[in-house]
Amino acid sequence: MEQAKEDYSKIWGVINISAVNQNGRSITPITRPSQIEQEKLLRSIYGSRVDPSVVQYIEAHGTGTAAGDPTEAESLGSVISKNRSSRVSILKIGSVKGNIGHTESAAGAAGLIKVLLMMHHGKIVPSLHYSKEMSSIDTEKLNLAVATAVEPWEESSEYGRVAGINCFGFGGTNAHVVVRQVRQPEPLPAFKKPLELVLLSAASPKSLQMTMADTAEQLSARNSVTLPSLAYTSACRRSHASYRYRKAFVTNSLQHLQQELRLAASTEPAISKAEPQLVFVFCGNGVTLKEFSEALLSSEPVFRDKCKEIEDLFQQHAAISLLPARNHSPKDLLNPEFSQPLLFALQVAVASLLKHWGIKPVAVVGHSVGEVAAAHIAGYLSLADAVKVIYHRSRLQAKTPSGRMLVVGNIPVEEIAERLHPYSGKVCIAAFNSPISCTLSGSVEAVEAVQRELAEAFRQRNIFLHVLNVPAAYHSPSMDMILRELEEQIEPLEKQKGEMEVISTLTGAAASENDFSQGKFWAQHTREPVAFTRAIQTAARGRENVVFVEISPHRALQRSIKETLGKGTKVLSSLQTDAE
Structure with missing residues (x-):
């Protein structure tokens, strides 16, 4: 997290603690939930490591089954709700499955993303298709509440927004994490660069053309994209090393980038014959x-x-x-x-x-x-x-x-060296810059004399003479x-x-x-x-x-x-x- 702060990355939240257990032989069949093991899992976290009163929301696994939902609610009520202070508001619960359905191995990730987005926006969103009349959960008895409308999610003064997330596997594995909000300092004011670099890559020419065309289309459809964010993501959050076909765009606006993308998408990309050294x-x-x-x-x-x-x-x-x-x-x-x-x-x-x-x-x-x-x-x-x-x-x-240094150009260095013989011990070649450029070094008076002589001797040959802005004869x-x-x-x-x-x-x-x-x-x-x-x-x-x-x-x-x-x-x- 320290590295993320140093890089001024957006920190959506922090997983404070996590725990996993297994139903094992405690219940049959294997797909049936075990309230005993679920409660044991929650107690390993909320017994001594996290105060139940701190948690404001639980993202439930929410299988939507007659056995799964009541069992999960009973374990949450028994371990968390009943041990909360009377001074805190009722524990809210919900599940993203009403929005997107069962996601199998991605269920925990989906719940985490939902919680982080709610923390970011400060809103608790409703669980779709839930009604108290049709529910098999006695929320009043368990001191739980299922959100049925968008509600503000208030921050606690000490911990900010805190949530627990359940995720259960159909083979009897139970997992729970506690996530808290991170209060970040104000980021540095964005410095608008005159130009940005946007990078795209793909495994084949056709794929790269499709990527460029799709990016241009997305720029038309999305108003929330900014050029600095797009440039940063394309360069620092994408791996290009394994793709042979690459295209870089230097641009100063999304409109210009879109034009360049469409133009490039209509032409055959060239493959680099050798990696630049x-x-x-x-x-x-x-x-x-x-x-x-x-x-x-x-x-x-x-x-x-x-x-x-x-x-x-x-x-x-x-x-x-x-x-x-x-x-x-x-x-x-x-x-x-x-x-x-x-x-x-x-x-x-x-x-x-x-x-x-x-x-x-x-x-x-x-x-x-x-x-x-x-x-x-x-x-x-x-x-x-x-x-x-x-x-x-x-x-x-x-x-x-004190001394002087003079850059001489457009004349072979051997010819300049011959002209220095009368100034031996006073002016020398300090740097061989190229076959036709060198830097002379010596006392101010001697270098001035050499400069006059060279200007006269090579005036027909476009000689370049430039005095360096240095105080000594290095x-x-x-x-x-x-x-x-x-x-x-x-x-x-x-x-x-x-x-x-x-x-x-x-x-x-x-x-x-x-x-x-x-x-x-x-x-x-x-x-x-x-x-x-x-x-x-x-x-x-x-x-x-x-x-x-x-x-x-x-x-x-x-x-x-x-x-x-x-x-x-x-x-x-x-x-x-x-x-x-």
Whole structure:
């Protein structure tokens, strides 16, 4: 129940207690009810575990037979009614069988559903076709009452609405449960998402077409359906894994969804030739950080709780406040002591939410500092250890001299490297982003000079030049002064066996659990250039139908990935901050 509350699920009721017994040899024939065993069953519950005065309604098994109904009523009157306080109202009884008939093995479930609906609406509904004159039950003698009209079901101040439910098997098995109402706090106000995702699946093309057509028809017939509820149920309350034919609809209204469903139902669905193999790609420094996604904080408990957990871990090291980020100035967002923890928290929370939704990668890649979040999501670093790495890395990088980083694109990296020879020791390649893109790092003056020279030399070749919004020259000799302290401060790190492959941008190859548990690895990772091109090539090698998913506040690495592997490469964004 705690999990249901955390997820803000609708809790219809709680089964407080249940009991089962068997008539056995106490009576013959086997189909005849036993009052002795029924009373014994009820006493096992109402004798010492539940106060009979608390129960307001009994959903009877109600076989409708001359032997069954009087026997059941006598046992209820003897055990429950006669032991109730005189200050409480008469015990109401009823049975759903008058509405839907005998349901055999589903009889107990039908009674439970009826009781939960009555609790929800606060009404006790009549038992159809019952009349006192025709009944074989002496309700006055037994202090029972059968509802013959809709009546309000009042809540008790202490327990709310409480009911007992009988269910008997024709072979002599007797069962009884006590159900109580749950008072839930007001749910979070619904956050209207600009778009919703509705998922449908089936075992065959024909079946999927029929499902789409039927869903479109149901949307016309039912006024109570809401788009958020339909999207949630289709994604989280249906299993699609075993069905090969699937269709996803991105929509902003029920009317639009209905149109798309009808259109899709009239065309032959295509089968996916191979399951997509997801690779999560975590961005590094230099992305534009604004604030946490308001939509996710407001509507997704998993995202919100993970952000809070990370903030609590950072606060064990320093007074870092990540929630909400909007209280911070633009200057704060440039400070690595704040921007790197913020980026890490956002990435881990987004990836955790995707995994919660069942969207799990086969491998992960982290560009620069993004590898810390990648290593945690892959299972190689505990969250506490990952926070420790980020904290010390960002704290020490804030002490390094100011510098500048310049992204260069549309020119082969080898040509850019040749142009840097006169600036040896002043400007270096900090990141190999793609075969035709790299990031330069160095002092402000030297990078400015290189920028002017490159702009002039390649002005006829559509060179791309962009200065990153970072305060220091990361992955350059400027980092040398902090490496020893960084290595010492982040150890020890617990060695953990990962769940998936991490392609490290330190080497461009798959890393091991031994790498991530060493302070020396993370010190080298801070200093050496980012081998992103090689890492992306490694991630795609030997895999079919690879789909890259950027774990970033906005699209940052899509261009580099497509330049490395080809324009047809599938790259998706997990967030679009401006569009929520």
